[in-house]
Amino acid sequence: MCGIIGYVGDKQASDVIIAGLKLLEYRGYDSAGIAVSNKGKIKVAKKEGRIVNLENHLKEEPLLGNLAIGHTRWATHGKPNDANAHPFIGNKRKYAVVHNGIIENYLEIKEELMSEGVKFSSKTDSEVIVHLLEYLDNGDPIATILKAVKKLKGAFALGIIHAETPNTIFAAKRDNPLIVGCAGGEGYICSDINSLPQSLKKVIVLDNKQFAVVKKNSVELYNFLGKPLDKNYVELSPEEWGDLKGYECYMDKEICEIPDALTRAIKNYRENKSFEKIDKDYLKSLRRINIVGCGTALHAGLYGEKLIKKYLPDIDVYSEMASEFRYNPVKVDEKTLTITISQSGETADTLVCQKMVSELGGKTLTICNVPTSSMVYYADYNLQLCAGKEVAVASTKAYNTQDLVFAMFIFDLALLRGSISQAEYDNLMKEIDALPKKAQEAIDVRGEIEAFSNKNFRKKSVFYLGRGIDYCVAMEGSLKLKEISYIHCEAYAAGELKHGTLALIEKDVIAIALLTDYDMVDKMYSSLAEVRTRGASIMVITPFADEMKLKEISDYLIEIPKVHKDLSAVVSVIPTQLISYYIARAKGCDIDKPRNLAKSVTVE
Numbered sequence: 001m002c003g004i005i006g007y008v009g010d011k012q013a014s015d016v017i018i019a020g021l022k023l024l025e026y027r028g029y030d031s032a033g034i035a036v037s038n039k040g041k042i043k044v045a046k047k048e049g050r051i052v053n054l055e056n057h058l059k060e061e062p063l064l065g066n067l068a069i070g071h072t073r074w075a076t077h078g079k080p081n082d083a084n085a086h087p088f089i090g091n092k093r094k095y096a097v098v099h100n101g102i103i104e105n106y107l108e109i110k111e112e113l114m115s116e117g118v119k120f121s122s123k124t125d126s127e128v129i130v131h132l133l134e135y136l137d138n139g140d141p142i143a144t145i146l147k148a149v150k151k152l153k154g155a156f157a158l159g160i161i162h163a164e165t166p167n168t169i170f171a172a173k174r175d176n177p178l179i180v181g182c183a184g185g186e187g188y189i190c191s192d193i194n195s196l197p198q199s200l201k202k203v204i205v206l207d208n209k210q211f212a213v214v215k216k217n218s219v220e221l222y223n224f225l226g227k228p229l230d231k232n233y234v235e236l237s238p239e240e241w242g243d244l245k246g247y248e249c250y251m252d253k254e255i256c257e258i259p260d261a262l263t264r265a266i267k268n269y270r271e272n273k274s275f276e277k278i279d280k281d282y283l284k285s286l287r288r289i290n291i292v293g294c295g296t297a298l299h300a301g302l303y304g305e306k307l308i309k310k311y312l313p314d315i316d317v318y319s320e321m322a323s324e325f326r327y328n329p330v331k332v333d334e335k336t337l338t339i340t341i342s343q344s345g346e347t348a349d350t351l352v353c354q355k356m357v358s359e360l361g362g363k364t365l366t367i368c369n370v371p372t373s374s375m376v377y378y379a380d381y382n383l384q385l386c387a388g389k390e391v392a393v394a395s396t397k398a399y400n401t402q403d404l405v406f407a408m409f410i411f412d413l414a415l416l417r418g419s420i421s422q423a424e425y426d427n428l429m430k431e432i433d434a435l436p437k438k439a440q441e442a443i444d445v446r447g448e449i450e451a452f453s454n455k456n457f458r459k460k461s462v463f464y465l466g467r468g469i470d471y472c473v474a475m476e477g478s479l480k481l482k483e484i485s486y487i488h489c490e491a492y493a494a495g496e497l498k499h500g501t502l503a504l505i506e507k508d509v510i511a512i513a514l515l516t517d518y519d520m521v522d523k524m525y526s527s528l529a530e531v532r533t534r535g536a537s538i539m540v541i542t543p544f545a546d547e548m549k550l551k552e553i554s555d556y557l558i559e560i561p562k563v564h565k566d567l568s569a570v571v572s573v574i575p576t577q578l579i580s581y582y583i584a585r586a587k588g589c590d591i592d593k594p595r596n597l598a599k600s601v602t603v604e
């Protein structure tokens with residue numbers, strides 16, 4: 001986790017770093033810090049909590065200079081406090097370091113350095129890096145850093161400054177994202193391509209085991225053996241995401257962007273010929289698909305699993321959360337495809353699985369929102385979401401596009417393998433084309449959801465219920481509610497309730513049922529009757545709002561547009577996203593930055 005940034009140029013570096021850290025705050029917000037180098041001296045300031053604490057501190061005690069590195073932290077090793085905040089500075093004050101990642105052998109290195117008399121001031125794994133640099137220092141920072149990175153086990157994106165090397169940032173990467181660039185007399189390093197100024201126009205996305213020396217007017221690139229490398233530039237997209245454009249928060253903005261995101265995803269999938277780029281003979285030979293993801297992305301995977309079972313009956317499908325997938329025996333052969341799903345493309349749990357499958361010789365396809373991410377880079381094939389930048393920690397529009405793109409891939413595969421006819425395929429495509437408009441209609445009922453939320457935000461317990469695809473959406477709705485409103489919430493397959501969980505249903509509990517498959521109306525009615533009898537209030541989210549049974553059983557009925565039942569998830573999830581948003585708002589929660597979480601989880 002964590003975000004790192006570095007600047008060298010003519011501006012006051014602390015102003016640039018604070019602005020950049022604000023854009024990186026989604027990666028963690030337990031503490032923030034800065035190290036500024038000026039006239040051969042490095043000074044450090046760090047503060048527990050949000051960037052604004054550091055910003056206020058710098059107003060009182062400015063750090064002047066044109067070269068700096070900064071960090072925003074999501075705590076892993078060591079409590080979130082000032083001492084454990086980055087940057088770390090060596091005892092000789094020669095080097096300062098910011099780190100994103102985990103140093104797996106830090107205890108070993110720490111012990112070795114302590115036996116040499118080195119003093120430590122934090123409980124973090126990262127601090128060993130700076131002391132190791134000073135311990136190995138031979139006066140040549142490049143040689144010293146290259147020596148140090150070889151000793152580090154684990155993952156890192158590093159930003160380093162050296163007191164005796166003016167106007168220079170050193171950057172090194174293994175397994176965590178790191179981007180560098182320079183233009184117009186300014187050099188940058190950063191964890192995220194979208195947190196860099198558009199003025200850079202083009203940047204270098206560092207590959208594994210690469211090292212960069214960034215100055216105002218130049219970038220040099222090396223491998224960890226010190227061999228100079230050619231630079232491959234990536235154009236910065238003109239996407240503007242630091243702006244709320246009048247919305248109250250990013251989650252609200254991103255929910256409202258769902259129809260446009262869907263339109264873009266459909267257009268890109270077709271125009272970019274995403275499916276055509278995958279080897280046809282291999283796709284025809286497939287016998288098994290593994291699906292891997294975390295959180296919201298996993299829920300999109302579970303939806304895809306249901307579609308594969310229906311549309312590709314001769315393919316065995318196995319989906320698993322990434323943090324478990326890697327510990328189970330994995331079947332990978334030439335007839336298996338492993339699909340990773342991720343908004344960021346950097347989630348460590350998922351990335352590790354993707355790499356594991358590649359190492360076992362299996363083919364991988366990633367469904368991902370960030371084209372410059374590690375998952376896209378390492379996968380054999382990729383399908384882009386084109387959802388646009390997602391800033392809120394709670395994932396919304398990425399989920400809608402993950403469902404959509406996964407469904408488009410499955411329908412193409414089914415047509416290729418002959419398990420659906422051209423007419424069935426054409427009909428599904430028509431249904432897909434209608435999704436952006438229907439998503440907008442689902443957003444338009446937000447007033448009713450706001451009223452429901454304002455009435456019920458004090459509830460202690462909520463249950464989401466569904467069957468089939470609706471159950472997958474129930475899981476996503478439940479995660480979202482827990483994540484940003486801190487209300488206990490469970491998702492249950494409606495039929496399973498009576499096998500134990502019904503014991504928890506009582507007055508003051510709310511059950512929210514998703515019902516998009518008409519064939520399930522009677523069955524769902526029975527499940528809801530069991531809930532009603534125990535005193536819970538009921539909300540039903542359905543396109544069948546005219547059904548007498550549903551009117552009779554529910555306290556709140558949210559009508560959503562009718563969508564092909566196999567594509568329903570793309571739209572039916574919207575009221576659940578809005579429920580969590582409005583409940584969190586009514587409770588006064590920090591919607592975009594929920595406690596204990598971060599947007600991009602780059603540690604296992």
Ligand code: AGP
Nearest residue numbers: 295296297342343344347394395
């Ligand atoms: C969703 O609201 C969460 N913030 C989280 O579950 C997220 O989906 C998960 O961490 C996976 O992230 P990814 O899509 O970037 O891989």
